[in-house]
Amino acid sequence: MIFVSDTYNSSGNNSGEIADVDPDVPAGPLTLPLDQWHRARGGRMVDFAGYWMPVQFEGIIAEHLWTRENAGFFDVSHMGQLYLSGEDVEAALEAVLPIDLSTLPVGGVRYSLLLNEEGGILDDLMVTRWRTGFYLVVNGATKWDDIGHLREHLPDAVTINHLEDSALFALQGPKAFEALEQLVTGEHPLSALTFMRGGQFKLGGVDAWISRSGYTGEDGFEIAVPAENAAELADLICAQSQVKPIGLGARDSLRLEAGLPLYGHDMTETVDPVSADLLFGVNKRRRNEGCFIGADKVLPLIGAGAPTRRVGLAIEGRMAAREGAKVLSGETEVGTVTSGGFSPSLERPIAMAYVPADLAAPGTPLSIDVRGRKLAASVVPMPFVPHRYHRKGAA
């Protein structure tokens, strides 16, 4: 038996190409503020996006189901946290991103895309309006390239601060609110936050920026805290009976069930937002006005439609299809799986793939070649498992 390298070893095709490599820094994974904390709790550490990260603690399925039923604590400190400020930062950011900042209130969080001139996706990110600027969270494997891209395209009057002294956690699941509520104080109660809204709080007496957002499809929070307090705050959160630490393995299976694409796998710099079914990352006003990087390529696709589409596939049987597996219609190769695996919640294999637009309708029968075996599959709507976000105005 050979232990096949899996998707946790890297994210994206840019990992390793870190700009401005310091020759005095040893090659190999870097450590994050909770490194010892994870090891002490039995986390199995792997190299992910250039950092040592826990892939699992007690087991991926147990951690996955715990998060769906209780609350899972995720360390995502490898992600890039940036703060953009300066004169006319709002207009400058709109020139780079297809985002409508005019409708984003202070504390509001919005999903956006970093595009190249060809309309390809360089990264996906979250943008939050703070009182004096914008807080961006970008993928770990792409953060150095993102900073370079932003620096190149933003005027000198805009300052980019890379918040490297900040750790980032996610607390996800139906019991995330009850676990966190008793630990925080602030100008407003935690219940004031609805999905995609954030605010400044004290967590265990320490300053924390908390938003109601995440990458699992569940209600939950993302929590930025000073790196020097990361271990004590991780202890505090995980001391709650509803909470267990969760590794990258379950993070991947949870986001797959939620239909959420992973950068470097389900979208890359050769894929446009229309094909990737991420048009919600191109805000309505910007579809009319354009004037963002890549607009010339993306806007025509909105009307005409993209030739290929990212779709969800439900697979018959128990054998999983993974990234790279070919998708067939009859005997003809028509597409490729970009993410796939066994769904712990549904107890069956699921996948995301790119297929021609005329084969993208739910119910379309397809098959997937896995090591010479043809697995029957059909296109299904995503998410595979319904989202349970705490939306404003919802009961």
Added chain:
Amino acid sequence: MSRYFTKDHEWIAVEGAEATVGITDYAQSQLGDITFVELPGEGSEVGKGDSASVVDSVKAASDVYAPVSGKVTVANAALEDEPELVNSDPEGEGWLWKMTLSDTAELEGLMDEAAYQAYVAEL
């Protein structure tokens, strides 16, 4: 009965010319939650080192190689409904297949339990 181990983390328990094959506790712990096992066809011939079975975990799919050459006599049908037996009892109820050996001399290159434990300790 003698039990042998491969560097690829299969075990083979031999009694005369009959043997039972599975993956080791170390292997299952590395693979994590096992969700599906593709078993060899009963009656199929396998050569030493051939991929005879595939173990699918939440993380990845891994080939299981035949430790020796021979003919598969029985595949563990219990794994169709309970692949997790390979996690919970990899060297017992989680066995993969039984086979008849075509050349018992092939066992000579394999490790005994003490040698395998020493090998794993170095990994």
